[in-house]
Amino acid sequence: MTVRPGIDLPDARGRTGLDQVGRDLTGNPDVIVRDVELLATAWHVLRRTTYDYRRGDGQWTSEQRETYDRGDGATVLLYDPERETVLFTRQFRYPVYVNGHPDGMFVETAAGLLDGDDPAAAIRREASEELGVAIGELEPVFVVWTSPGSVTERIHCFAAPYSAASRVGAGGGLADEGEDIAAVELPFAQALAQIETGEIADAKTIMLLQWAALRGPFSAAVSGHHAVRHGTRA
Structure with missing residues (x-):
């Protein structure tokens, strides 16, 4: 046998x-x-x-x-409501590199597999490991399948505020797992613009940025900007 x-x-x-x-x-x-x-x-x-x-x-x-x-995962859009910034990771992703991305250096929201944890605990762990951020309030946004034709993974998407005070660690990921992660902080408006230029091309990150603009922490600012552009009041 x-x-x-x-x-x-x-x-x-x-x-x-x-x-x-x-x-x-x-x-x-x-x-x-x-x-x-x-x-x-x-x-x-x-x-x-x-x-x-x-x-x-x-x-x-x-x-x-x-x-x-590959198991289920979790991700979080970290945003600073006072400075109107968002915080991302930047790391080499071989699968996108081999399929047409110029250098494989991918900008995206902090994320990782659940590995037996509940989604909230998992994303707190990942935010700490990758960006050195200790998450306080955590808001569930949605749960999505991003490649339903072949990949079983569900991604639990969250949003959470951050500030200079909540960045308590060095981040960078786990070297023994081959991670070499840099933090990228952008003004929210610039992050939105980078969707159009292709500098941000990650699906979960795009969805969370669009949520933040339409219904999330920056919806009022985006609506006000839209009104000013078109000569109306917000």
Whole structure:
């Protein structure tokens, strides 16, 4: 009998039964999972699932999908309401570099995987490790899937105020995990403009900046600026 890491034998992260994920799904009567194959298991898990799917016209088809399971994550937009600034990370991201980004140095909101923590605890940990910020008040904003065609990850998105007093550590990330993270502080208006120029191209960061402008901490300032530009009162 073949002993398979991640199925019968613990993988590098001590996991077994990784081929069982999804077999017990019952929430959609038009989907019947037939088989789950474990294609790869390293830090994250790649599976191929075969399922029957009932189309809108009533016909059943057999489908296969590959899913990349890296766990769920959390991110936070850190903003200073007094100075109207936002605080980001800047680090090398190989996946964007290999797919057309000029140098792979990516500006984004502080983020990380939950790794067994609840989302709020996880993002407090990440903000401390990456930017040296001790988060006080934390506001849940939304939960999103950013690549639903292949990646299972849900991202819990938060916002939180910061100030000079809350930057209590050096940040920089964890060197033993290969992290080399710099802090980037920008005026909020400049950050918004960098969406248009492509200097900020990260999906979660763009969504949180747009939220901050439309409904979040800078909505009044953006509305007032819009009114002045068009010769009306805010």
